[in-house]
Amino acid sequence: MPFFTVIIPLYNKENYVENTLKSILNQTFTDYEVLVVNDCSTDESVEIIKPYLSESIKLLEHSANKGLSASRNTGIKKAEANYITFLDADDLWKPTFLETIYQLIKDFPEAKIFGANYEEVYSNKIVSPTNFSNVIESKGSQIIDFFKYNLGQGIYNHGSVCFHKSVYEKAGFYDETIDFAEDIDFNIRANYYFKLAYSNTIQMQYFMETGAQLTRSSILNKRLPDYDKYDAFAKENTSLAKYLAFEKYVLAKHIKTDGGYELYKNISSKTDYKYLNWKQKILLKLPAFILKLIKKYKEILIKKGIKFTSY
Structure with a gap:
């Protein structure tokens, strides 16, 4: 059984998904499986990832377009590992992301949520999110109050966090009846019931000018x-x-x-x-x-x- 299951929700990300996969393959911690959940992409996304498919990198297909929450839920239900993490198909991990999360799991056994800081990428500029990480011990790891430190941008995002399977058993899955702020809705439930261990090191790049971020509808x-x-x-x-x-x-x-x-x-x-x-x-x-x-x-x-x- 792998230690981590990495879920990639995929919908029309042909220009990005290969680099996303490579950032996972470049991890210093390698005990993981990858589940790519294709939500009926109409571009060449699936063809691009096919050469990477293996026993540890699997493709799951939706028969109809169901949205981000459903793609995540599909991956969670198929996950073999007890620790589940996500990476959108247009974002990147730093090579030490999984290693950092693994260390948090070992250092803070009382926690069930494990997050790290991230950076935002705009064209050729990298910007730090306004997420109160500046008031947390620099490069420290500790248990923090999610709600206290989230009166701004997220202290983590869904590409820089890991949940134990028990979180979904208690807090429920992602709400498939909404398609805005799904992460926030889930975070409220998850962090109400469980403790968060947090590393204030940048372990992920969140690209702000790709896909839906570039053409936001009302x-x-x-x-x-x-x-x-x-x-x-x-x-x-x-x-x-x-x-x-x-x-x-x-x-x-x-x-x-x-x-x-x-x-x-x-x-x-x-x-x-x-x-x-x-x-x-x-x-x-x-x-x-x-x-x-x-x-x-x-x-x-x-x-x-x-x-x-x-x-």
């Missing part, structure tokens, strides 16, 4: 998560209450920017403003056209390697 066309269903979780957990308020703020602002004013009002009315900072409160009240201008300005700056946020 959020109003998406099936959105219902964060209200987690309010009961937050009654005795202040960190989670703050995190839910933050994610509702992000969702409401996003919806307002895209022109969904009634839905914005509904979500913002259920947001606990006492947990938002002054910048976030102001941004929620701004007209949509100003939010659009701010967004365009931020996109211009990010191409120059400059980031500013409301976090």
Whole structure:
């Protein structure tokens, strides 16, 4: 039985998937299997990966396009290992990613979630996410409160995290009824029930200008998560209450920017403003056209390697 199962959800990534696979094959820790879940790609993605298929690198095929959550769930159900990790077909791991996660597993047996830091790649620029990793011990490994350190970008993303199988048994699988913020929805459940061991070292590259990231459709066309269903979780957990308020703020602002004013009002009315900072409160009240201008300005700056946020 392999120590890790690596799941690659695949849909139309012919320009990237080979490099993604190579970054897995270049790992210093080699006790793993790879499950590529093809979600009915219409390009040459599958033909590109076929030469790499083996006993340890397998292709799973969907008969119909089902989306990211379903692709992950298919991989999880077929996984032979107890430790499951993911890499999108347009992102890359540093060579020591699996080695780092393996060491976390050995050092923190009380944890069931194991994450590492990452970097964002924009064209030819590499940018650090605004994810509170600067307040965690530099290059240290420790148990951290996921909700406390996620009032910004994710402290990990789904290409830099590993879950023990028991997490899915307790917290459930990825919600196939939504196709926006699926990771956030799952992270709430997983981190509510289980401890997170975290390495504040950069172990993954998240490419921001490929595929869906490059041509984002309106959020109003998406099936959105219902964060209200987690309010009961937050009654005795202040960190989670703050995190839910933050994610509702992000969702409401996003919806307002895209022109969904009634839905914005509904979500913002259920947001606990006492947990938002002054910048976030102001941004929620701004007209949509100003939010659009701010967004365009931020996109211009990010191409120059400059980031500013409301976090």
